[in-house]
Amino acid sequence: MKSVALIAALLLGAGAAQAAELPFSKERKEWNVPHRPFHIIGNIYYVGMTGVSAFLIVTPRGNILTDGGLPESAPFIEKNIRALGFKLADVKILLNSHAHFDHSGGLAQLKKDTGAKFYASAGDQPFLESGHITFGPAEKIDTTPIHVDHVVKDGESISLGGTTLTAHVTPGHTKGCTTWTTSVQDGGVTRSVMFFCSISVAGNPLTGVAAYPNIVSDYRASFARLEKMKTDIFLAPHGNQFGLDDKLPRLKPGAPNPFVDPGELPRFIAKAKADFEDALAKSKKP
Ligand SMILES: [Zn+2]
Numbered sequence: 135m136k137s138v139a140l141i142a143a144l145l146l147g148a149g150a151a152q153a154a155e156l157p158f159s160k161e162r163k164e165w166n167v168p169h170r171p172f173h174i175i176g177n178i179y180y181v182g183m184t185g186v187s188a189f190l191i192v193t194p195r196g197n198i199l200t201d202g203g204l205p206e207s208a209p210f211i212e213k214n215i216r217a218l219g220f221k222l223a224d225v226k227i228l229l230n231s232h233a234h235f236d237h238s239g240g241l242a243q244l245k246k247d248t249g250a251k252f253y254a255s256a257g258d259q260p261f262l263e264s265g266h267i268t269f270g271p272a273e274k275i276d277t278t279p280i281h282v283d284h285v286v287k288d289g290e291s292i293s294l295g296g297t298t299l300t301a302h303v304t305p306g307h308t309k310g311c312t313t314w315t316t317s318v319q320d321g322g323v324t325r326s327v328m329f330f331c332s333i334s335v336a337g338n339p340l341t342g343v344a345a346y347p348n349i350v351s352d353y354r355a356s357f358a359r360l361e362k363m364k365t366d367i368f369l370a371p372h373g374n375q376f377g378l379d380d381k382l383p384r385l386k387p388g389a390p391n392p393f394v395d396p397g398e399l400p401r402f403i404a405k406a407k408a409d410f411e412d413a414l415a416k417s418k419k420p
Pocket residue numbers: 232234307332336
């Protein structure tokens with residue numbers, strides 16, 4: 135009896151300690167609050183949660199879903215897809231901005247339920263296929279491993295039903311962080327769209343990272359690359375990165391689409407770059 139009680143106490147103690155240590159415990163509850171799905175522009179729909187995004191790109195030959203949210207987001211994303219009148223089985227391609235649990239965590243379930251092929255970059259492939267990333271705060275949070283059916287190269291374009299998406303590998307936040315671009319037709323006008331990966335430091339160690347020695351040069355190269363890019367519509371893995379709460383109430387028939395803002399990407403990148411350099415300077419102080 136005594137030993138059973140002791141083992142139980144040890145197990146409970148270990149469980150409690152582990153739960154307390156997990157990063158983002160508070161955030162993931164807030165991020166996973168359900169959000170109503172809606173039409174953004176052209177053939178693009180929002181099907182994500184309050185704090186973590188998922189976008190559905192609809193074509194006559196099937197649909198593309200980018201990002202799977204948290205592991206616990208998958209049923210809500212599926213519900214949102216259905217609520218818009220689309221079928222899960224029509225999702226043919228799954229994409230991922232980057233291999234962090236809050237954007238790739240739901241993908242294994244979504245792949246199983248849709249039968250879609252999963253496309254991801256070589257840089258993030260090992261993390262996605264093992265369910266474990268080897269650096270940054272997310273290394274404590276594993277996800278269900280997901281097989282990469284097609285390894286996407288930098289600059290590669292993929293097409294489905296008349297829609298073409300181009301991959302831009304913008305590493306730093308993760309090794310294979312992938313920004314996707316496409317274009318939509320909006321009332322007779324062609325507009326460029328970016329599904330931004332992310333470039334925040336987000337607790338990533340910037341110095342002495344054995345698992346990612348060139349992290350700083352990767353971040354800087356990605357900033358330089360993103361500074362040269364242009365987009366009319368900037369979409370990102372977290373709603374607060376692209377002003378979801380501000381824009382959605384202004385999305386009204388007959389009014390200019392609030393998601394069209396060519397100034398947003400340069401503003402975002404300038405701020406993120408300053409934040410990165412600040413974090414790097416702090417990390418070098420003894
Ligand atoms: Zn991330």
